[in-house]
Structure formats: C-alpha cells, structure tokens
Amino acid sequence: MTSGTSNTIEIDLFTALEDKGLRKTSARSAVLTRIESANDAFTAEQLCRDLPEVGRATVYRTIRHLVDAGALCKLPILDGAPMYSIARIEHHHHTICSKCGAIGEFRHSTVERVMRSLGKEIDGEIVGHRMEIFIICKRCLSGTNDGG
Template sequence: MKAIEELGGPFTVEELTAVVPGVGRATVFRTVKLLLESEVLCRMTLEDGSIRYQLSRGEHHHHLICSECGAISEFSDPELDALIHQNAEIDGFQLDSHSLELYGRCARCA
C-alpha cells in the first residue's frame, strides 16, 4: 500500500514490481488482484491497450481518460449501468462485470 501511494497515479504491475525490491512479480500480481476484488484498487485499459491500476473510490464507476496528459477522472451512473445490464441480458447473456473507459481530452487539454 505504501508503494502504491508513493507511485501516486495509475501504475502498471511492472512499475509496482520495480518499487518493491525483493517481492516477485507473481506476488505483486496476486496482491493487486486481491486489492482489486476488495475494491481498494480499480483497473482501467488505456487507449493503447495497456492495463493500469489506481486507488479506487471504492464503488463501481467508470473512467474518463485524457489522451494528452493522461489525467483520469471517474464517474458513476446507475442509469447507465441499468442500461448496460438490460442490453447484455437481452439474449440471455449472464453479465458478471463490465468496465467502461471513455477516451478524449480533459477540459484543460481540450
């Protein structure tokens, strides 16, 4: 947790592994997975396909990702989630989870 706080922004498993000497990548990966499941961390896919993690606000939410400066803001929308569930379940699909990332430019970069 100290290493995660020191990294500050969104990090990759590789970046986190680099700042915890003596801890193997597999252990870091397992820990990240645990923190993800307990909603301490949230996970996002950047536009280039790389996966990053950051401290979560602790409830289900979505991400707005700035392609210029990398700033990430979060939003929750129960109505949108209801719509996603509705759409997924039309053909009997059983939805376990979903994530939503919106890419563009933040107010400062736009």
C-alpha cells in the first residue's frame, strides 16, 4: 500500500500524525495518500467521495488532526464547505477565482511586513493572519473554462 515512490510530502503528513502520538492505520494512510496526490485544494466531502472505503467520520477526523498539527491549512469558503490545502513551510496566501472557485497560492513579503506594522494599531496580540485575493482567473477571463 505504501510501497510507493514519492516520499517528500507523505512523510510530512505521516510525521505530523506520528508527532501527535497517533497510530498509523490503513484508513489514515489512504486519506494521507489521497491528500498527497491532490494538486489543488479539496473539500472533506471530496475525500469522502474519493475514498468510499474509508468512513466519513474517519476522513473528517484525519483532516482535523492534520489541521491541528499544522500540516493542512483550512480555507474558509464564502458559500460552501471549507477547503484544505497542504501547508507548505513558507507562509502564503490564496487567490480565489470568483467565477470558478479555483484556488491558487501566492507569497508576498510586503504582506508580512504590513503585518508587523499593524501590530501597533491593533488592540490585542496578533497570532496569525490570512489574506485572500479574489480574482477572475485566466481561464475564466479567456473563456476556456467551460465546464471543468
């Protein structure tokens, strides 16, 4: 089952669970492998659909563990279920296409600098931030994005 080849991200995910003292089970392996293979952000329900052999509760639990461990980031979606993406080491932000909902990533050092200067203005202790850029993506702009 895990006789696979790629071992860069998978180890991260497994390690994340190990570090929490969680057992390595086949159900969890299935979920992690599925997540690993994801190129884009995904919803919990998508995983459930793709992994009918794994119980819904387990899918949700595993996702929660990973978010908890910081291995996944949970992206709130305005109308609909949250999406998840693998947390890279570098802090980053997301672009969301207002037409098709496609999620992309970007990094921008100025954003981080702004955060630091905001500390003075804001009442309370800053523990994190999130920035989302709403766009119309290239595919939607060009009209190539029909049904997929």
